[in-house]
Amino acid sequence: MECPTCGGGTRVVDSRATEDGAIRRRRECSRCEHRFTTYERLAELEPTVVKRDGRREPFQLEKLLTGIRIAFIKRPVPQSDLEGVAEAVRLRAVHQSRGEISSSEIGDWILEGIRRLDPVAAFRFASVLRRPDDIEGLQRELAAIRDAPASAPGEPSSQPALPLEGTNRSTNQTAQPPSASD
Numbered sequence: 001m002e003c004p005t006c007g008g009g010t011r012v013v014d015s016r017a018t019e020d021g022a023i024r025r026r027r028e029c030s031r032c033e034h035r036f037t038t039y040e041r042l043a044e045l046e047p048t049v050v051k052r053d054g055r056r057e058p059f060q061l062e063k064l065l066t067g068i069r070i071a072f073i074k075r076p077v078p079q080s081d082l083e084g085v086a087e088a089v090r091l092r093a094v095h096q097s098r099g100e101i102s103s104s105e106i107g108d109w110i111l112e113g114i115r116r117l118d119p120v121a122a123f124r125f126a127s128v129l130r131r132p133d134d135i136e137g138l139q140r141e142l143a144a145i146r147d148a149p150a151s152a153p154g155e156p157s158s159q160p161a162l163p164l165e166g167t168n169r170s171t172n173q174t175a176q177p178p179s180a181s182d
């Protein structure tokens, strides 16, 4: 590896494993004696996403997160929980796919994760994810909302707002449907 300062050759002066499985290497330039550290990690292979129309695209965590955020607009759930849902889906895709994964499967996984956090957001996400003829699936989400212990103030549980109606100008969300739905 070249020295980032002078481009000279470097040697490893120390090497150890970190707690998260990376290899931490301390290097020293043999020309200018600059010392620096590198971390070496096994690259995780994220699968290619196969969409309903057969088109393929790379797995994009940010796109997942956009769909999740839309479902949670004005819901009392911390941002870190939404990121947790997206990251769990990403890991599942890495470990369970064999190079390719369907967008509908990803959508189902996201819905599972959202359901654990908030039934209203789950209904919103399901209403975008599902095709209009999947009335039963939506009725299940509605039943989950009714069975939930309490709803947040100002959000009547019998009439959840749909996420994509363009009425949320104040939230500076650019309305994109979740990746799993297209």
Ligand SMILES: [Zn+2]
Pocket: 003, 004, 005, 006, 007, 008, 029, 030, 031, 032, 033, 034
């Ligand atoms: Zn150097």
